[in-house]
Amino acid sequence: MAKIKNDRLVDLVYEKVKKMILDGALIPGEKINKIELANILGVSITPVNEVVNRLTGEKFIDKVNGSGYFVKKLTFEELKEFFAVRAGLEGIAIRLCINELSDKKLKEFNNFFNKFILPLDEEESKFYLKTDQEFHEKIINLCGNSIIIDFNKNFNFIMKSYQKGLIRPPEETLAEHREIIKSILERNGQKAQGLIMSHHLKSREVLKTKHLKY
Structure with missing residues (x-):
């Protein structure tokens, strides 16, 4: 029973630390102070050690020999790769949403961006x-494909791609989002897939051509 309790504690600490990274409470490039982290979470150093090793394996944390552990700071190339992945997976996911969801469920998308x-x-x-x-998380989470959902859950590729905020301003993307939603409500899967892929590939092009300080 003790092992079960310990495993649950490690999982709980894991979720909390990962959330701190994704929410920006632990800043990209920041050195991980395990003792301080354990104190913040109210646990011993043991589960923190396990969690740091686990998150290192999942590329949330970098281990620098002789220096310690640091919150991973995405490189220019890695961000480009995330948007390529998003274009493909969200393109498939949005078609699955349109094919499988009820009209009532699809109408939930109408609540985004209209204000x-x-x-x-x-x-x-x-x-x-x-x-x-x-909005983009919802497309993945409602697609009904457990492999796509688990892939995003395990790698958090959507949330990671926001590490430096929006790549393109709302002045460019608001109209795109509304067009995507319009095609969802019309159940036009082919159009929705094309629009969302274009949406992400445009952001990828910005990353390719504009020098951003990462």
Whole structure:
């Protein structure tokens, strides 16, 4: 029974630390202080050690020999790869949503992006970023394909791609999001797939041509 309890504790610490990384509470490039982390979470150093090793294997944390562990800071090339993956997987996922979901479920997508009016102020821009994340996560989570869902859950490729915020501004992407939603509600799978792939590949092109400081 003790091992079960310990395993549950490790899993709980794992989820909390991963969330801290994805939410930005642990900043990309920041050195991991295991003792401080254990104190924050109210646990011993043992589960923290296990979790850090696990997250290192999952590429959330980098181990630098002689220096310690650091929150992974995505490179320019890695971000480009994330958007290529998103274009392919979300393209498939959106077609599955359209093919499998009820009209009632599809209408849930209509709640995204309909209240934004350009230009956005600072607070509205933060809310837009959050809405953007939730919209794309929903496409994956409602597609009904356990492999796609687990792949995103294990690698968090959607959330990781927001490490430096939005690649393109709402002035460019708001209309694209609304067109994607329109095609979802019309059950036009081919159009929706094309639109969402184009949406991500445009962001990838920006990463290819614009020098961003990562």
